[in-house]
Every structure is written in C-alpha cells, then in structure tokens.
Amino acid sequence: MVSLGSRTLTPGQAWRMEKTRLQELLDALRRQGYTVIGPRIRDGAIIYDEIQRLTDLPIGWTDEQEKGYYRLKRREDETFFGFAVGPHSWKQFLHPPIFSLGQARRNGQGFEWTPSTDPPPRYAFLGVRACELHAIAILDRVFMGGPYVDPVYRARREAIFLIAVQCTVAGGTCFCASMGTGPKAPPGADLVLTELPDVFIVEIGTERGAALLAEIPCTPATEADRSVVEARLEETARSMGRQLDATDLPALLYRNLEHPRWEEVAQRCLTCGNCTMVCPTCFCFTVEDVSDLAGAQAERVRRWDSCFTTAFTYTAGRPIRQSAKARYRQWLTHKLASWWDQFGTSGCVGCGRCITWCPVGIDLTEEVHAIRQTDSALTSERR
Amino acid sequence: MSKAEILEALRQHPFTHDMDEAWKESLAEIARLQTYVPDTLLLREGRAADAFFLIVDGLVAIEMFVPERGSLRLQTASAGEIVGWSWALPPYRWEFDARALVETTAVVLDAAQLRARMSQDCALAAWILSRLLTVVAGRLKATRLQLLDLYAPPPERRPA
Amino acid sequence: MISQATSSPVPNLFLPSPFQVTGVRRETSDTITLRLRPLDGEVFSFQPGQFNMLYLFGIGEVPISISGVHPRTHDLEHTVRAVGYVTRALARLRRGDVVGVRGPFGHGWPLEEVRGHSILILAGGIGLAPLRPALQYLLAHRPNYEQIVLLYGARTPADLLYQPELERWRGRLDLQVFVTVDRGDELWRGHIGVVTTLLPLVERFLDMRRAVVLMCGPEVMLRVAVRELEDRGVPAEQIFLSLERNMKCAVGFCGHCQFGPAFICRDGPVFPLPRVRSLLEIREL
Numbered sequence: 001m002v003s004l005g006s007r008t009l010t011p012g013q014a015w016r017m018e019k020t021r022l023q024e025l026l027d028a029l030r031r032q033g034y035t036v037i038g039p040r041i042r043d044g045a046i047i048y049d050e051i052q053r054l055t056d057l058p059i060g061w062t063d064e065q066e067k068g069y070y071r072l073k074r075r076e077d078e079t080f081f082g083f084a085v086g087p088h089s090w091k092q093f094l095h096p097p098i099f100s101l102g103q104a105r106r107n108g109q110g111f112e113w114t115p116s117t118d119p120p121p122r123y124a125f126l127g128v129r130a131c132e133l134h135a136i137a138i139l140d141r142v143f144m145g146g147p148y149v150d151p152v153y154r155a156r157r158e159a160i161f162l163i164a165v166q167c168t169v170a171g172g173t174c175f176c177a178s179m180g181t182g183p184k185a186p187p188g189a190d191l192v193l194t195e196l197p198d199v200f201i202v203e204i205g206t207e208r209g210a211a212l213l214a215e216i217p218c219t220p221a222t223e224a225d226r227s228v229v230e231a232r233l234e235e236t237a238r239s240m241g242r243q244l245d246a247t248d249l250p251a252l253l254y255r256n257l258e259h260p261r262w263e264e265v266a267q268r269c270l271t272c273g274n275c276t277m278v279c280p281t282c283f284c285f286t287v288e289d290v291s292d293l294a295g296a297q298a299e300r301v302r303r304w305d306s307c308f309t310t311a312f313t314y315t316a317g318r319p320i321r322q323s324a325k326a327r328y329r330q331w332l333t334h335k336l337a338s339w340w341d342q343f344g345t346s347g348c349v350g351c352g353r354c355i356t357w358c359p360v361g362i363d364l365t366e367e368v369h370a371i372r373q374t375d376s377a378l379t380s381e382r383r
Numbered sequence: 384m385s386k387a388e389i390l391e392a393l394r395q396h397p398f399t400h401d402m403d404e405a406w407k408e409s410l411a412e413i414a415r416l417q418t419y420v421p422d423t424l425l426l427r428e429g430r431a432a433d434a435f436f437l438i439v440d441g442l443v444a445i446e447m448f449v450p451e452r453g454s455l456r457l458q459t460a461s462a463g464e465i466v467g468w469s470w471a472l473p474p475y476r477w478e479f480d481a482r483a484l485v486e487t488t489a490v491v492l493d494a495a496q497l498r499a500r501m502s503q504d505c506a507l508a509a510w511i512l513s514r515l516l517t518v519v520a521g522r523l524k525a526t527r528l529q530l531l532d533l534y535a536p537p538p539e540r541r542p543a
Numbered sequence: 544m545i546s547q548a549t550s551s552p553v554p555n556l557f558l559p560s561p562f563q564v565t566g567v568r569r570e571t572s573d574t575i576t577l578r579l580r581p582l583d584g585e586v587f588s589f590q591p592g593q594f595n596m597l598y599l600f601g602i603g604e605v606p607i608s609i610s611g612v613h614p615r616t617h618d619l620e621h622t623v624r625a626v627g628y629v630t631r632a633l634a635r636l637r638r639g640d641v642v643g644v645r646g647p648f649g650h651g652w653p654l655e656e657v658r659g660h661s662i663l664i665l666a667g668g669i670g671l672a673p674l675r676p677a678l679q680y681l682l683a684h685r686p687n688y689e690q691i692v693l694l695y696g697a698r699t700p701a702d703l704l705y706q707p708e709l710e711r712w713r714g715r716l717d718l719q720v721f722v723t724v725d726r727g728d729e730l731w732r733g734h735i736g737v738v739t740t741l742l743p744l745v746e747r748f749l750d751m752r753r754a755v756v757l758m759c760g761p762e763v764m765l766r767v768a769v770r771e772l773e774d775r776g777v778p779a780e781q782i783f784l785s786l787e788r789n790m791k792c793a794v795g796f797c798g799h800c801q802f803g804p805a806f807i808c809r810d811g812p813v814f815p816l817p818r819v820r821s822l823l824e825i826r827e828l
Contacts, residue, residue, distance in 0.1 A: 110641025284798030291601025317537025326827035341804035534668035
C-alpha cells in the first residue's frame with residue numbers, strides 16, 4: 001500500500017491514466033535507474049529495444065500477420081499499442097543470445113577462471129502481452145524451477161520491472177485464447193495497462209507497481225471502466241487469427257510419433273530454425289570454448305542454439321536426428337507434449353510468431369489439426 | 384559311458400530337457416558321450432554330416448579354413464548349446480569346421496538314425512526341427528549383430 | 544529506493560575446476576584411462592554411473608563417465624576413447640598435465656536400492672567404463688548381494704578394457720565373469736559372438752526373475768538385450784540402462800541431451816527400463 005497525498009494505492013486497484021502521462025511513467029522508471037525496453041519500429045517490423053520518449057513507440061501503427069507474412073500498416077487512429085507481437089520476444093533480455101561465462105588464463109598450476117561479473121542491466125519492460133507474461137513464467141520454470149538454477153537468467157530476471165499491456169487487437173496468427181494464455185494478463189506484472197480510446201486503465205499488480213504509479217496523477221477507474229476492459233478482452237478473445245484444439249495434446253502427439261504428416265511437413269520445412277529464434281519459450285543454447293591464437297587465454301561463451309541444426313544431436317560422430325522430419329517432430333512434440341512432462345505446462349503460449357516468421361508458412365495449428373483428424377487412435381489398423 | 388549317463392545328460396541339456404521321456408530314451412539309444420581334447424575337431428567342412436552335438440561342457444568354435452590365413456574362428460557355442468544342423472538338411476554335409484577350444488564333452492547323436500526316427504515319428508520331427516529353427520534363428524540374429532560391428536570407432540566428424 | 548540488482552559472478556556451475564593428471568594407463572590402441580586429482584585437494588565424491596564434463600583449456604569439453612576410483616589414492620578415473628577432436632586431445636595427456644572437471648552430474652546406478660538381489664552386469668565395448676565403479680562398489684559391499692555376474696563383449700581381444708583387472712575378477716570366487724569378442728585373434732580361445740549370446744550360459748545358474756540387470760553399450764545392443772532379458776523373465780523394473788546423448792551444459796538447461804521428455808544429463812544417464820522403453824523404439828528420437 002502506498003499513500004501519496006489523499007490517495008492510497010494497493011495491488012488490485014484500477015486507475016485511469018491520461019495517455020500522455022505514459023511519458024511520466026517512463027521518466028519515473030528511468031529516474032530509478034531502469035533502462036526501459038519497449039516496442040519500436042525498425043527494418044519494417046515492431047521490435048523490442050530501448051525507448052525514452054513516447055514518440056519512440058509505434059503509435060498509430062498496426063501489423064498484418066499471416067503464415068510467412070508480416071507487414072506494418074498505418075492505422076486510422078493514434079492507438080499506442082494497436083498491434084500484436086513482432087519477431088522479438090523478451091527472452092533475449094533474460095536469456096542473452098550471446099553471453100561470456102568467463103575467461104580462463106593459464107597459470108603455473110594449470111588455469112584459473114575469471115567469471116564474468118558485469119552487473120546485469122536493470123530493465124523495465126513496457127508492453128508485455130499476456131502471452132509474453134506466460135512465456136516469461138515458463139522460462140522462470142525452465143531456468144529456475146529445477147534442481148539447478150541458472151545464475152545468468154536469475155540475475156537478469158530478479159531486476160525486471162514489468163508493465164503489461166492487455167491486447168485489444170488480436171493478431172492474424174494469434175491463438176492465445178486456445179492456449180489459455182490471454183488476452184487477459186496473468187498475475188506477475190507490476191502494472192497492467194489496457195488501452196481505451198482516450199485513456200489507459202492501469203491495474204496495479206504489485207507493491208512495486210503501486211509505488212511507481214503513485215508518482216503519476218491518476219483518477220480511480222470506475223466500474224464502467226472495468227466493464228469496458230472486460231468487454232474489449234472478450235472481443236479480442238473472439239477475434240483470434242487462429243485456433244488450436246489443445247485437448248489431450250500430449251497424448252495425441254505421443255501416440256502419433258510415426259504419423260505420415262511428419263514426413264509431409266519435412267518436405268516443406270527448411271530447418272532454418274526461425275521458429276526457435278522467434279519463439280518466446282525456446283531456450284536451447286550451446287556452450288563454446290574459444291582461445292586466442294597464442295593459447296594463453298580462453299573464453300567460455302554460451303550462445304543460443306536450435307534443435308533444427310544437424311550438429312545439435314551429434315553423438316559419436318553423427319547426428320541422431322538426421323532427417324528434417326525428425327528435427328521438426330522434435331521441436332513440435334517438445335513444445336506441445338514433452339514440455340508438460342518436463343515443466344508442468346505447455347511450451348506454447350499461442351503468440352503465433354512461428355507461423356508468421358516461417359519462410360515457408362508452416363502453421364503448427366494446421367499441423368496439429370491434420371494429425372488429430374487422422375489420429376492413429378481413430379484408425380483400426382495399428383501402426 | 385552308460386545309457387543312464389546319457390539319459391541324465393539329455394535330461395539336463397536345455398535342448399532336450401523338456402522332451403517326452405520316451406523320446407529321450409529313444410535318443411539315448413542312438414547317442415554316445417564323447418569328450419574332445421582341446422584343439423580337436425568335432426566336425427570338418429565337406430565331410431558327411433553324420434552327427435548332432437549337444438554340448439554338455441566346454442567351448443566349441445565354429446571355424447572356416449582360409450588359405451594364407453589359417454582357421455578363422457567365427458562364433459563359439461558353449462555348454463548347454465548345440466552344434467551342427469546340416470545333418471537335418473540335404474545334402475547332409477558340413478559347411479564349416481567345429482573345434483573344441485577347451486576340453487569339451489558332448490552328447491553325440493547318430494544323425495542317420497535320428498533322421499530315420501524322425502521320418503517315422505512326425506511329432507518327434509516337428510519337435511526337433513522347431514527347436515533347431517529356434518537355435519538357427521538365434522545364431523543368425525547374433526551373426527547379423529556381429530556384422531554390424533557395433534563397437535567400431537565412429538566415422539570421422541566433419542568440423543562443425 | 545529500489546536496491547541495485549546484485550552482481551554475482553557466474554559460479555562453477557559452468558566453469559570447470561582444475562584437476563591434475565596423476566596417471567595415464569593405455570587400455571587399447573585408441574582408449575586410455577586417466578587418473579585425476581583435484582588441485583585444491585578437496586575429496587571428490589560421486590556415485591557410480593555419474594559423469595563429469597572434462598575440459599581441455601581452449602579446446603573444449605566432453606561428457607565422460609567416471610570409470611572408477613583408485614583404491615588407495617582415491618584418485619578419480621576416466622576412460623576415454625579417442626574418437627573426436629576433444630577426446631583425441633584428452634588421450635594425449637601426460638602425468639602432470641592439468642584438465643578441467645565439472646561435475647559429477649546425473650543419476651547413477653541404484654546400487655543401494657537393489658541390495659539382496661543378484662546383479663547381472665551387461666557391458667558392450669566402452670560401456671564397461673560406467674559399470675566399473677558399480678562393480679567396484681558391489682564387490683566392496685559383497686555380502687549385500689546374491690550372485691554377481693559380469694557379461695562383457697568387446698570388438699576384438701585387443702579392445703578389451705581393464706585387462707589386468709578382468710583377470711583378477713575372473714579369479715574371484717564370488718564373481719562370475721564371462722567375456723566375449725565379436726572377432727577373435729590367433730591367440731583367443733574364449734567366446735566369440737555378440738554379448739547377448741552369453742545369456743544362455745547365465746540362465747542356467749541365475750534366477751532371472753530375481754536378477755537386477757545393469758547395462759551399458761551401443762543402443763542397438765541395449766534394444767536387443769532388453770528383448771532377450773525379458774524373454775528370459777527379467778522384470779522390466781529390474782533392468783537399468785545408461786544412455787548417452789550430445790551434451791553441452793550437463794545441468795539440464797541447454798536442451799541438447801533431450802531424449803523424449805528426459806534430459807539425459809539430469810534425469811539419467813541411468814534410467815530404469817520402463818521409463819525409456821517406448822522411447823528406444825522410436826527412430827531418430
């Protein structure tokens with residue numbers, strides 16, 4: 001609970017904030033030492049990078065997304081967040097694409113390590129969608145929920161200030177409603193914004209969020225405001241670009257590992273790995289050792305990797321997953337089936353990025369549907 | 384080497400142990416217990432396949448003599464196994480050698496008489512051939528696995 | 544004031560510690576056993592079946608099973624076959640060299656849990672390496688187990704590992720050892736054939752229904768052996784296999800070693816058969 005003047009701000013409350021006051025929110029975050037990351041336009045796409053001014057945001061823009069297709073379009077209004085998600089996800093700030101784990105130097109006794117000690121940056125994420133909050137929660141389980149905790153992820157995660165934005169526009173490849181991951185934001189964000197034509201409705205998620213909002217002049221939101229927010233979310237949920245029937249999905253995939261559809265997808269799949277790069281939950285990385293030419297100093301680096309490469313499963317001289325079929329099957333069954341066994345949730349949050357950014361337009365909702373239609377459990381002939 | 388000893392050996396040997404007692408007695412009549420000194424041949428390539436060997440104790444190697452390389456050992460059969468099935472198929476001729484590697488004792492059945500009894504008693508024939516098929520299948524499976532050379536070093540990996 | 548995020552250095556989860564090579568024993572033409580001791584003098588404890596990541600400065604890291612512990616010095620042993628870039632470099636190490644070690648990782652053989660049973664160890668090729676510390680443990684706790692049987696298959700007699708030790712094991716009255724090779728040589732007067740051909744020998748004196756089987760070797764060998772063992776009445780819950788996959792982080796984060804839903808580095812490398820049986824049947828998993 002935070003008191004400022006006559007107001008008392010607590011988690012659970014909703015407030016109305018004039019849209020231009022978002023600038024003050026950004027400024028307050030920067031005063032507290034955060035680097036604010038938010039959506040901005042670069043190279044014809046809405047990506048995530050540092051923002052300082054409101055004008056950095058893609059105000060008045062939207063995106064058209066279909067399988068293998070992404071275009072920006074101007075809207076007829078000045079909506080701040082009138083677009084879905086782009087090729088970037090927040091994972092690059094929590095699970096760095098390249099990270100030096102340490103330097104080793106030869107000494108009389110062999111070698112010694114100087115671990116990397118750079119303090120992790122303090123980020124505030126502005127514009128985190130419901131699906132992305134779920135994705136971050138999923139990565140939390142991957143990197144911090146098991147017998148070992150990843151120090152690299154944890155150091156970055158602990159510092160993040162999260163400002164969520166609830167989608168009022170559903171993207172062409174979105175299916176969060178099918179996955180139960182949106183458009184309503186789950187708990188975990190410090191503040192949750194919903195954009196209405198004239199105003200942001202700001203829901204306070206945490207004490208930290210309350211403290212920040214206390215610095216911004218706002219008026220309490222009304223019951224009518226809350227109803228409008230609910231209605232907008234329902235409308236968004238109804239206008240998803242895609243559907244995925246996730247009923248018993250792990251069991252469906254596990255009993256169809258030899259389904260001919262995998263061969264069929266393999267004919268189209270380039271194994272380029274785009275899907276793994278844009279997916280907000282794909283976490284695979286490799287660990288590389290490099291040394292300088294003199295051999296006096298060595299560095300250990302971790303770097304994003306993709307299960308689509310042939311080198312990924314190199315064991316005793318050759319890859320285990322040699323064919324494109326095996327590699328595509330691995331990715332999809334990991335994402336939609338094994339993930340449950342490993343982490344207790346699906347790995348997919350329905351953001352649709354893999355569909356949009358696949359160069360040949362492979363759509364996993366179609367693939368799942370195709371397998372379901374000709375599920376081996378339906379046919380009398382056992383494989 | 385009494386009939387009783389042979390009968391007991393047939394009762395113990397995995398190939399015949401659950402055979403009808405009557406058949407065991409019938410086979411005991413056409414069998415002898417033989418001990419082989421190390422390095423002696425039980426059978427030789429090209430000769431008439433006139434015996435069926437049930438190995439009671441010891442170790443037997445299936446070999447092929449190759450000029451310039453000598454006798455090459457391909458597989459071994461040990462106590463509880465059998466050696467030789469060419470006696471059951473025309474032209475009843477051995478295709479390989481079989482040599483005792485250590486002192487080896489076997490129940491040796493006279494093949495001609497065994498074939499005669501099998502042609503008179505279809506049930507006996509079926510029983511023996513079915514068991515023989517199991518053995519041959521197992522040997523073939525093992526041979527195929529040997530061919531895979533599973534412990535060979537992996538191929539050179541191209542640099543990533 | 545919101546506190547500064549702590550800048551903690553990346554701990555040893557990812558960074559190897561230096562160990563000294565205190566001995567190198569040549570096993571075969573392409574395989575050596577390294578004896579290692581930590582430079583910091585700390586006692587290294589592990590469970591049979593676990594593995595370490597062995598690191599060579601600036602060259603790279605590979606997962607190698609711990610293949611034993613020296614009875615007197617308690618130095619760690621690793622048996623390495625030179626089949627790739629890093630392993631070839633490991634095989635050229637000399638006494639006094641320093642190597643990096645991260646570990647131990649993974650689940651080892653369930654040796655405590657199977658007290659009272661007869662133990663059948665089935666090893667193919669270098670698969671004997673992760674089983675050797677299990678055998679060392681079983682022999683050190685001999686009264687807790689009924690019969691102990693080792694079935695070991697190698698490519699040729701020249702490829703047999705731990706030959707002096709094999710001879711000593713053979714000489715023991717409380718251990719049954721059967722060795723076979725895929726191909727003999729002029730001097731070899733033992734079994735010739737794949738390791739599963741030794742099973743009929745064992746069946747004659749071992750109650751297979753009460754036996755616990757510990758297996759490691761090429762996956763084909765494991766698949767075949769599983770069928771043969773089950774045909775002989777060994778319950779699936781009593782069969783344990785050690786599997787391998789490409790590994791990088793060894794702590795269940797990097798995703799490389801996944802085998803179906805299992806992370807081999809963290810959920811394995813030793814698995815009870817029921818957990819992996821259906822996975823072994825799928826090709827290119």
